[in-house]
Amino acid sequence: MLYLVHMTVSIPDNLPTAEADRIKAEEKAYSQNLQKSGKWPHLWRVVGEYANYSVFDVESNDELHDLLSKLPLFKFMKISVTPLAKHPSSIR
Template identity: 70%
Template sequence: MLFHVRMDVHLPTDLDPEVRADIVAREKAYSQKLQREGKWPHLWRIVGEYSNISIFDVESNDELHDLLSGLPLFPYMDIKVTPLATHPSKVRD
């Protein structure tokens, strides 16, 4: 199942710099692991924002929920998920 996911990050301005650096490092490692596994095949930064647009390829809604809630930045995110379906006009490979 494919999902379009927008993630907007809102870290507190008074967050300890060492805590911030740790969370961001763990986020990067976790996201890269999911990318290597093929579960997070597309990741794009939104210019000028601490946000991204991603495509996830997972088996179920529950799997996506588990992956997203496992993100170290999850407590600081607003997330919008849109399920995707094949468009009938898509040119197939």
């Protein structure tokens, strides 16, 4: 199942820089592992924002929720999810 996921990150100003840097490093490693596994095939930055649009390819709603909730930055994110279906006019 494919999902379009929009994530907006808002790290509190009072979070110590060292802690924020540690969490971001964990986030990068976790997201790159998911990309390598094929579960996160697309990751696009939103210009001018601390946000992204991503496509996830997972087996179920529950798997997507599990993967997203394990993101180290999850508690600092606003996330919206749109399930995707093949378009009848698509040539792919």
